Each structure stands twice: as structure tokens, then as C-alpha cells.
Amino acid sequence: MNGPEELKRSNSAFESSVNINSEVEAKQRALLIEWLNSILPNLNFPIKASDEELRACLIDGTVLCQILKRLKPASVDEANYSYNSSMSRSGKIARFLTTLGKLGISRFEMSDLEKGSMKPVINCLLNLRAEYITEPSTALLHHVGHKFHEVFQLKQGCYSDLPAAKITEMMKSTSLDNAPTQSLLSVVNGILDESVDRKNGEIPHRVACLLRKVVQEIERRISTQADHLRTQNNLFKTREEKYQSRIRVLEALASGTGEETEIVMNQLQQIKTEKSKLEEKKKLEDDDVAKLMKEKDQQMLENLALKRELEMAKKTYELRCLQMETEYKGAKSGFEERIKELEHLLQVSRNKVRELEANSDSKYQRWSRKESIYQSFMDLQHCALRELRFSSDSIKQEISKAQQSHADDLYCLGGRLKALAGAAENYHAVLAENRRLFNEVQDLKGNIRVYCRIRPFLPGQTKQQTTIEYIGENGELIFANPSKPGKDGQRMFKFNKVFGPDATQAEVFSDTQPLIRSALDGYNVCIFAYGQTGSGKTYTMSGPSGPHEEDWGVNYRALNDLFNLSQNRRSSIMYEVAVQMVEIYNEQVRDLLTNDAVPDASMHPVTSTEDVLELMDIGLKNRAIGATALNERSSRSHSVVTVHVRGKDLKTGIPLHGNLHLVDLAGSERVDRSEATGDRLKEAQHINKSLSALGDVIFALAQKSPHVPYRNSKLTQILQSSLGGQAKTLMFVQLSPDVNSYSESLSTLKFAERVSGVELGAARSSKEGRDVRELMEQVASLKDTIAKKDDEIERLQLLKDLKNVYPGVNSEKRGLNTF
Structure with a gap:
């Protein structure tokens, strides 16, 4: 009696288990369809579709090939899948099943897909899903997400340098959905590392947007995975309840008939086997769930850290935006001011353009009137030209007749003029020869040669006010009186040579060199500089203090030249040279080389230019100088350097003796201008007295007076052999060009003019055996x-x-x- 009731209960249990199985199969089918829609977005298959609708979708094999191509592109390439209409559906399904066999996944039969149960097909596809759901990066790396992964793997550390178009493409939903989770995490870490490495910690706006999208995608995936885990857990609980109910049914049937018992035992054995498999699978899934939960917790921690860093980056970005907005406002105000200025300038320019247009219109009207006037004038000129052409033709005829009549006369005259032109070409050569002969006559007459040198303006003096009007090439000098402008205030002087302010020391010495070399031929030579104080006498004779070779004066250059020439003549004449150096200070003769006041100056033999330079430095240091209102280093004495030359001709044995006197006179000065007092006044009086005595001697020689007052001064006594004997004498006249020195310069020029007229007679050499005749x-x-x-x-x-x-x-x- 209990049998029927137990059978009813077992039937109700089987019905409930069938219902449970149908529910489980529906959930599995929905899970599969959801997965197919996720990997094939264009499929759009309904979630609650039946087995037949799913069979109709998969029967042609195209969807199966798309699944493999999406999950395993390499396998699709190996199998050479194609979507051409020429391949049959059975061929596509067969190749799909072959690929599953190679991948080690349990397959379904083709008959199951065509008209059998869909459970093996659904289980096979779910196994394929389970195979790749945990490793999406492996299946999707070679598809759409490959581009995303490749870009951010290759560009790590320089995301801010990516173009905006590339970041926009990566932010599309299709790229983020198909990108591997590991690639998304590497992108987040790379952006954060880059923001840490930056000095200001700023993240560009487009990179911050990309970071936000990636974090949202990671959160979505974690949420989806958690939902999937919950669905799996519910499914396992449902299966466990189903199996528990089956076990209870089987236990209830265990007390039934033997045949039923055998059937139930077989089902029980099958259920136990399935249960063991499900328990193993559940254990694996529990492990996967634990692993996924652990990963979820880790990802949640990472997400929190990322959110915090993102908030910090956002705050930094907002601060930077505020700063940039402030800078923008400042720049905007500056630009607005600049625009106002430019608008003002534009308005001014437009006004000028209008003025120029008005001026151009007026000028155009004036030029139009002038053009009409010129046109009428040109018409008159054309009429006059026609008349002139007519007159010209008649005149040409008359000229041709006159030309023919005078041709013969001009032929004869041309022959004569040809000879005269040839003679005229030698005119300049004849003049040069005449000048040379005149100089030789001057030497024979014994005239004192006078060279005039003009000092350049000193710093602080006005160059526009000068007393020098003209300097000629042949010794002409025009001296102008500043108080009498014009020709009335001009006076011309004529000397042997005039050196302008630009003349160098070398140019002055080159004209003096032939006279100095006469000392080696046995002649007495005297060169002295005359002029007011501060006119450059010491500079001409000695040069500046501590001079370089290019600034040497006449003294240094003369002695250096004598030594060089004596060395060149040493094969024929042997020379001995000695130097004396004295000064006349307050009518007292003093030896500058010993600094003693002695009657006879000491004589120092020299053998080289270095010896001469040493002696000259000693003498210049011992010479008396002082400061006046006209010159800070005014020479307060007359300096005389005497070079004694003794020579002997090695072939004839004839001796010769020559002397070279190099005299630097103290400057003449007016006491009121030099503001001399005390010792300076006494020195000035003696200087002026000696120069006055020199002027008396020159005047007497010019007048050829029988008595010449040489003994009135120590200076004239020393120069007696040069002025009264048969010596070659040269005087440098030093002039100051400023107008304040006009009277002193005029007096100096007059004195030099008298000196140039003095005839001393022909100079004679000391060589023996020569005849004056x-x-x-x-x-x-x-x-x-x-x-x-x-x-x-x-x-x-x-x-x-x-x-x-x-x-x-x-x-x-x-x-x-x-x-």
C-alpha cells in the first residue's frame, strides 16, 4: 500500500527535478547567449531565446567561426576559415569541431546541432567560454584591443606626448571593452608614474580624461565578474538542491520492487557520478571565486589608491587652471591695452594716409600744370631746333670750306708742335733736376737749412681755431692772423721743408738722414731745435719719455744710423765713436753724464746702439725740467749731445774727424703767459737772454757784419763752430698751431726766416789732401x-x-x- 504512494512521490520528485533541469538549462542558455552577444556585438540575439532559435542561429556555422576568430585568431588562420558563400555550412561546422579538438575542448556531434538535443552544444560552448573567460587578454590581444594594448605598451612614460586624436580613439567604448585588464592597469600605473616624475605634478586634461575612463572600465569589469560569480554560486546551490532531492527520491524508492530498485540504483549511481564531477567542478570554481575575490579586493585597493591619486591630480589640475585663468586675465588686459594702442596707431596712420593723399592730389595738379607748361616750351624748342638745323647745315658748308683752306697750314703747324710736345714731356724731369742742383748750390754756399715742424693740437684745444692756413709741398707755409681774417692777415714763409701735424718721427728723420751721415765723411754737422716752450722741440730731438723704437727722436735715430753705417763700412774704414752730453742751465755748463759742473765734459766711447740708449737715459734723467702754465714738463735748460767720430781709411791710411751736435734749446716764453715766479722766473730770464744772444749772432751773420757777438752767451760760444765755421747746419723750427700762441709763433717764423738767409760758406771735410779749388x-x-x-x-x-x-x-x- 505504501508502493503507490511512494511512486506518486517519486513521480512528483522526478517532475520537480525535470522542472529544475529545465530552469538550469534555461539559465545556461541565457548565460551562453549573453556571452555570445558580448564577444559578437553585431549578433544582438535575444536573451530568452529557445533551443530552436539558438539552433537556427548556429546551424550555418558562420557564428561558430566568428566565435573562434574572436577568441583564437591564430587557430582561424591555421584552419583558413573564410566567409565566402562557396564554403558549405557542414564544412564550417566540421572545421570548428576540428579546431576544438586541437584545443583540447570536448566537442558535440554535428547531428546534435542539426536535429538532436542542444544540451551538448550549449555545454561545449560554455566549456569554450570557461576556457577563455579567465584569460581575456590572450584571446582578445590580437583583435580590436590589440591596438589599445600595443599603443600604451610602447608609449609608457610619455602619455602626455600622445596626440589628442590617438587618445580620443583609445577612449572609445569598443577599444576599452576589448582591451585586456592587464593593459588597462599598466596604463593607469604608467600615467601615475609619469605624474610623479613631473616636477609640477600636473596631468594634461586629455590624459586625465583617459585615466578616468580606464578606471571606470576596470570598476565595470570587477562588478560584472562579481555578478557572474554570484550567478555561478546560485547555479551550484540549485544543482545541489536538485541532487539532494534526487537522493531522497532514490532512498524512498530503495524499499520498492527489485526492478524499480535496479533502475533507481542506476540513476543513483549516475547521480553520484555527476555529483562527484559537480563537486570537483564546484571546488575548482570555489577556488576560482576565492582567487577572483582576492583579486577583486586587491583591485579595489588599487582603485581606491587610484581614486585618491586622481583626486590629487584633479586638485592640482584645478589649481593650475586657476593659475592659468589668472595669467589669462592678466595677458588679456595687456593685449587689450596693446590693441587699443594699435588701434590708435592705425587711426593716426589713416589720418597720415589721408594727408598724404591730399598732398599727392595737390602735387599731381601742380605737376599737371607744369607738364602743360613744359609741353608748350618743348613745342617752342622744336621750332627753334628746326631753325638751328637749317642754320647748322649752312654753317657746316662754310666750315668744310674753311677746313679745306686751313688743312695745309695746320699740317705744317702740327709737325712743329709734335717736336715741341716731345720736349714738353721732359718738363717735370728738368724741374726735379733743377731742384737737385739748387740744393747742391745751397750746400756749397753753406746756407743754414731750416725745417719747420707743426705740432698737432693737444687734448682740449679747439682744432677749428688754427693759425696755419696752408702747407705746401715745396716748403711754403701760409701763416694767418686770427684777428685779421682774409688775405690781409695772411703771410707766407718759405723754408727747405715743412712737416705738418700728421708727420711721423720716421718721416722727419728720412729728410735729415743724408745730413747726419756727413759726420762719417769728416764733416761738422749741427742740428738744433728752436721754438717756444711746449711746441715739441724735445719730442722732435729725443721723443717721448721711455719711447719705443717707432717713437725715437732725431738723437736716437741719428746715433743708431751712424752705428749701422759704420758697420757696413768696416771693411774699408775703421771708426771710433764717443758721446758727450751737456746742458746750459742758468748760464752754467753742466755735464749730464756725470752730473758735475766741469769746464770740459766727459767723453764716453760707445760701440753699439744699446750703449747710446743707456747714456741718453742717464742724461735725460739729470736734465733740469719744471712745470709752467704752458708746459707741465718744460725743459729749463739747453741740451747739447755731441757725437765725435774718428775714422781711418784702411787702404790710404788717411784719417778723418767729424762731429755731430744735436741741440735741444729751451723754449722761449713770455713771463706773463708762463706765470713763472721764483726759480722758474730766474730760469726764464737766462733762457730768454741766451736765445736773444743767439738772435743777435744770426742777425750779424745775415748782415755779414765783421763782428759777430759769440761771447755774449755760453750757448753761442758752444754753437760758434757750427754757426761761424764751415759746417753743415740744420735748424728745426717748432710751431704751436693754436691761436693763443700767435705772437710767439710769428716771432719764431721771423727768426727762422732770418736764419734761412745766413750763408756760412761751403762745408769742408777734415780729410787731408783735398783742394778747395x-x-x-x-x-x-x-x-x-x-x-x-x-x-x-x-x-x-x-x-x-x-x-x-x-x-x-x-x-x-x-x-x-x-x-
Whole structure:
């Protein structure tokens, strides 16, 4: 009696288990469809579809191939799947099953998909899903997410350098959905590392947006995975309840008939087997759940850290935005001011343009009137030109007749002028020869040569006010009176040579060198500098203090040249050179080389230029100088350097003796201008007295007076052999060009003019065996030559005047063509 009731209970249990199985299969089918829609977005298959609808979707094999291509692209390539219509559906399903066999996944039969139960197909696809659901990066790395993974793996550490278009592409939902979770985490870590490495901690706006999207995607995946785990857990609980109910049914049936018992025992054995499998699978899934929960907790911690860092980055970004907004406002105000200025300038420019347009219009009208006037004038000129052409034609006819009549006369005249032109070409050479002969006559007459040197302006003096009007090449000097402008205040002086302010020490010495070398030939030579204080006498004779070789004065250059020349002549003449150096200070002679007041100065032999430089430095240090209102280093004494030259001709044995006197006179000065008092006044009085005595001697020599007052001063006594004997004498006249020194400069020029007229007589060498008569004959011969040259110059001058009258007559042919 209990059998039927137990059978009813077992049937109800089987029905409940069937219902449970149908519910489980529906959930499995829904889970599979959800998974297919996630990996194939274009499928859009309904979640509550039936087995037949799922069979209709999978029967052609295209969806199966798309699943494998999405999860395992390499396998699809190996199997050479294609979507061409030429491949049959059975071929696609067969290749899909073959690929599953290679992957080690349990397969279904093709008959199951065509008309059998869909449970093996659903289980197979769920196994495939379980195989790849835990490793999405392996399956999806080679598809759409591959591009995302590749970009951020290759560009780590430089996300701020990615272009905006690339970041926008990566932020698309398709790229983020298909990207591996590991790649998303590496992106987050890379962006945060880069923000830490930056000095200001700023993250660009587009990179911050990408970071927010990636974090949201990671949170979505964690939430989805948690939902999946909950669904699996519910499924396992349902299965456990189903199996427990089956066990209870089987235990209830155990007390039934033997046949039923055998059936129930078989089912029980099958249920136990399935239960053991489910327990193992549940254990694995529990392990996976624990692992996923652990990963979820870790990811949650990472997400919290990322959120905090993102908030910090957001705050930094907001602060930076505020700062940039402040800078923008400041820059905006500056730009607005600049725009206002530019608008003002634009308005000014427009006004100027309008003014220029008005001016151009007025100028255009004026030029139009002028054009009409010029046009009328040109018309008159054309009429006049026509009349002139007519007159010109008649005149040409008359000229051709006159030309023909004068051709013969011009031919003869051209021949004569040709000869005269050839003679005129030698005019300048004749003048140079005449100048050379004149200088030789001057030497024979014994005139004192006078060189004038003009000092350059000193710092602080006005160069526009000068007394020097003109400097000629042949020794002419025009001296101007600043109080009498014009020709009335000008006076011309003539000297042997005039050196301008730009003349160098080397140029001055080059004109003096031939005279100095005469000392080696046995002549007495005297060179002295004369002029007011501060006019440059010491600079010309000695040079500046501590001079370089290019600044050497006449003294240093003369001695250096004498030594060089004596070395060149040592094979024929042997020379001995000695130097004396004295000064006349307050009418007292003092030896500068021993600093003693002795009657006879000491003589120091020298053998090289270095010896001379040493002695000259000693003498200049011992010389008396002082400061006045006109010169801070005014020479307060007359300095005399005497070079004694003794020579002997090695072939003839004839001795010779020559002397070279180099005199630097103290400057003449007016006591009222120099503001001299005390010792300076006494020195000035003695200087002026000695220079006055020198002037008296020069005046007496110029007048050829029988008595010359040499003994009135120690200076004139020392210079007696040079001024009264048969010596070669040269005087440097030093001038100051400023107008304040006009009277002193004029007095100096007048004195130099008197000196240039003094004839000392022909200089004689100390060589023995020479006859004066030969010199006199030479003088007479030179005078005759000069007379002949003067006649020739007059004849050439006449030819030159004729050439100026007929400038075109240079040859016979040219003269004819000209006329």
C-alpha cells in the first residue's frame, strides 16, 4: 500500500527535478547567449531565446567561426576559415569541431546541432567560454584591443606626448571593452608614474580624461565578474538542491520492487557520478571565486589608491587652471591695452594716409600744370631746333670750306708742335733736376737749412681755431692772423721743408738722414731745435719719455744710423765713436753724464746702439725740467749731445774727424703767459737772454757784419763752430698751431726766416789732401748748368702755353681730325 504512494512521490520528485533541469538549462542558455552577444556585438540575439532559435542561429556555422576568430585568431588562420558563400555550412561546422579538438575542448556531434538535443552544444560552448573567460587578454590581444594594448605598451612614460586624436580613439567604448585588464592597469600605473616624475605634478586634461575612463572600465569589469560569480554560486546551490532531492527520491524508492530498485540504483549511481564531477567542478570554481575575490579586493585597493591619486591630480589640475585663468586675465588686459594702442596707431596712420593723399592730389595738379607748361616750351624748342638745323647745315658748308683752306697750314703747324710736345714731356724731369742742383748750390754756399715742424693740437684745444692756413709741398707755409681774417692777415714763409701735424718721427728723420751721415765723411754737422716752450722741440730731438723704437727722436735715430753705417763700412774704414752730453742751465755748463759742473765734459766711447740708449737715459734723467702754465714738463735748460767720430781709411791710411751736435734749446716764453715766479722766473730770464744772444749772432751773420757777438752767451760760444765755421747746419723750427700762441709763433717764423738767409760758406771735410779749388770749379760749373736749365725751362714754359692754347694738337693726325 505504501508502493503507490511512494511512486506518486517519486513521480512528483522526478517532475520537480525535470522542472529544475529545465530552469538550469534555461539559465545556461541565457548565460551562453549573453556571452555570445558580448564577444559578437553585431549578433544582438535575444536573451530568452529557445533551443530552436539558438539552433537556427548556429546551424550555418558562420557564428561558430566568428566565435573562434574572436577568441583564437591564430587557430582561424591555421584552419583558413573564410566567409565566402562557396564554403558549405557542414564544412564550417566540421572545421570548428576540428579546431576544438586541437584545443583540447570536448566537442558535440554535428547531428546534435542539426536535429538532436542542444544540451551538448550549449555545454561545449560554455566549456569554450570557461576556457577563455579567465584569460581575456590572450584571446582578445590580437583583435580590436590589440591596438589599445600595443599603443600604451610602447608609449609608457610619455602619455602626455600622445596626440589628442590617438587618445580620443583609445577612449572609445569598443577599444576599452576589448582591451585586456592587464593593459588597462599598466596604463593607469604608467600615467601615475609619469605624474610623479613631473616636477609640477600636473596631468594634461586629455590624459586625465583617459585615466578616468580606464578606471571606470576596470570598476565595470570587477562588478560584472562579481555578478557572474554570484550567478555561478546560485547555479551550484540549485544543482545541489536538485541532487539532494534526487537522493531522497532514490532512498524512498530503495524499499520498492527489485526492478524499480535496479533502475533507481542506476540513476543513483549516475547521480553520484555527476555529483562527484559537480563537486570537483564546484571546488575548482570555489577556488576560482576565492582567487577572483582576492583579486577583486586587491583591485579595489588599487582603485581606491587610484581614486585618491586622481583626486590629487584633479586638485592640482584645478589649481593650475586657476593659475592659468589668472595669467589669462592678466595677458588679456595687456593685449587689450596693446590693441587699443594699435588701434590708435592705425587711426593716426589713416589720418597720415589721408594727408598724404591730399598732398599727392595737390602735387599731381601742380605737376599737371607744369607738364602743360613744359609741353608748350618743348613745342617752342622744336621750332627753334628746326631753325638751328637749317642754320647748322649752312654753317657746316662754310666750315668744310674753311677746313679745306686751313688743312695745309695746320699740317705744317702740327709737325712743329709734335717736336715741341716731345720736349714738353721732359718738363717735370728738368724741374726735379733743377731742384737737385739748387740744393747742391745751397750746400756749397753753406746756407743754414731750416725745417719747420707743426705740432698737432693737444687734448682740449679747439682744432677749428688754427693759425696755419696752408702747407705746401715745396716748403711754403701760409701763416694767418686770427684777428685779421682774409688775405690781409695772411703771410707766407718759405723754408727747405715743412712737416705738418700728421708727420711721423720716421718721416722727419728720412729728410735729415743724408745730413747726419756727413759726420762719417769728416764733416761738422749741427742740428738744433728752436721754438717756444711746449711746441715739441724735445719730442722732435729725443721723443717721448721711455719711447719705443717707432717713437725715437732725431738723437736716437741719428746715433743708431751712424752705428749701422759704420758697420757696413768696416771693411774699408775703421771708426771710433764717443758721446758727450751737456746742458746750459742758468748760464752754467753742466755735464749730464756725470752730473758735475766741469769746464770740459766727459767723453764716453760707445760701440753699439744699446750703449747710446743707456747714456741718453742717464742724461735725460739729470736734465733740469719744471712745470709752467704752458708746459707741465718744460725743459729749463739747453741740451747739447755731441757725437765725435774718428775714422781711418784702411787702404790710404788717411784719417778723418767729424762731429755731430744735436741741440735741444729751451723754449722761449713770455713771463706773463708762463706765470713763472721764483726759480722758474730766474730760469726764464737766462733762457730768454741766451736765445736773444743767439738772435743777435744770426742777425750779424745775415748782415755779414765783421763782428759777430759769440761771447755774449755760453750757448753761442758752444754753437760758434757750427754757426761761424764751415759746417753743415740744420735748424728745426717748432710751431704751436693754436691761436693763443700767435705772437710767439710769428716771432719764431721771423727768426727762422732770418736764419734761412745766413750763408756760412761751403762745408769742408777734415780729410787731408783735398783742394778747395776743385769745389770752386764745381760751383762755377753748377752755376752754368743752372743758367742753361733756366733757359730750357723758359722755352718749355712757352711750349706749355702753346699746348694750352691748342690742347688738341698732340700729333699730326689728331690735329687734322680735330679741325
